[in-house]
Amino acid sequence: MAKATKKQALGRGLSALLKDPANDITSVQDKHADQVIGNIVELDIDAIEINPFQPRTNFNEESLRELASSIKELGVIQPITVRKLNFNKFQLVSGERRFRASKLIGLETIPAYIRIANDQESLEMALVENIQRQDLDPIEIALSYQRLIDEINLTQEQMSDRVGKKRSTIANYLRLLKLDPIIQTGMRDGFISMGHGRAIINIEDQSQQLDIYEKIITNKLSVRETEALVRNFQTDKQPAKTKEAVEIPKYIKKGVKDFSDYFGHKIDVKVSKNGKGNITIPFHSEEDFNRIIKLIKRAK
Template sequence: MVQATNTDEKVKENANMTNSNNKKKALGLGIKALLNNIDEELKATSEAVPAAAKPASATVAVGGRIPVDQIEVNPKQPRHDFDEQALKELSESIALHDIIQPITVAKMANGKYRLISGERRFRASKMAGLKDIPAYIRTVDDQELLELALLENLQRENLNAMEIALSYKRLMDECTLTQEQVAERMKKERSTVTNYLRLLKLPPDIQKSVRDGQLSMGHARAIISLENVDEQLYVHREVIQKGLSVRQVEQLVKNMIQEKKPLDKNAPVIPKLPPAYKRIEDNMASHFATRVSLSRKKNGKGSIQIEFYSDEDLERIMDAMKI
């Protein structure tokens, strides 16, 4: 009996050393390395530790197959759009061959499981009619759950620039990470993270075009060099209508910046518009999709200046005016 006990202790010690070594290797390598490392941890645990000797609470555990109806989708999952055709094809494959790679979940206090990674496989399994699904179970708190979901999402190859930018922003806001920490976790240069975050300053219409694939990251980076929203919207419209390349957009933006008049230090200071008139100015700029300057004197008189950047742009504005 003593000999058996010593043997069990040695097995535990060996398993702990194996898990410790695996975790050290994955440390600092980002979420992809951590998720890939799960297989090694599970294998080492299963082979080295007898069932009776396994700890009651483990960071990673073999979940076997768990009921599909006991799995909750992470409400903070950064991605919500899934290709229905691709899901259908995956579900047909799962119906024939089952799931090869288990999903990863976290055990919740209510006894259910919160999805960390593998939402496509989970959705496709439900479509295929599976009642249960193979899963790895991790023990994480709410913040770790969010960070894992965001980082796992960022490892996808088909994310558009806006999805990446939003995920970086959420990592900073909700996981209290700095740009440097986000860059470190993603193994990116800080300047790369900064460039993505700058895209979030673009007007909604331009962000939507980036999401829809009408504009590339290169187009967006060139457009954001312009300070005024109306100028950004003008270039955006030119790209969509004329199919301008990134190089053409960069040249267009460069020309627009060079054409701006230098600031005259002796020019009179234009008084700031009251909020009500500022809203009118903004509404007109939005309606004509160009820069509008409204000025108003104390006696109620004033002027409206509407800018255009080409003959075609002038014609477009005249159409908007019904002239």
């Protein structure tokens, strides 16, 4: 208990140091920077602003209230991380749920690790740390990976090293962004899982994706049932194989003309590659059928 009290007192002492304009710290080379940067400091909550680079956009209200209740009983066990902006002004890098929950119960200060980082470093820190959390939905993770590609210019290989995930795992998340936005929203809201999304993504046309999505929701399909549905859908959409046309020999062409003239109808002849074939004689009524029968009997 004595250690915790000493640590808390140290945090308050550093907080006072940060509020001294004569000792404002703007870089790691500044006086007292080694005492502040990378250490836990009790910061005024009002001196901290939300990180615009935060990849997380959904905050469950019930979950926040539960966390707030825990913080009220036990305090903030894991400090948040901030970066210093200006004099006594800080920006969240990670820990927004803890920050929001603390504000919810009216805390005036919060323990925080202080970093000095530029915008790009702050973005990367926020994205990488949040990707490793367990409570982000698949689309939030996919969007974080995409931002690391677009804004930090990281390759999938580099991301694999930074976040400790296989490249194939990263690729699977990124593919989810090819889903129709309605389906992405459904995944974020928990109507379908990432497994459902990975099955649907095998359908390229987004209108067809929505047809599959509607069936999943209506029939409460499992991931395996969805995979089977997608396979059947793809089979149904495959064009029928056309048989290679066989050149009709001249003797058949001449004979067909004679048949047509004799029966008074266009006679259809189909020939296979081995020379075998079928002759089709059409008729239009019972009377026409009987007429053809008479012509055949007469030919005997």
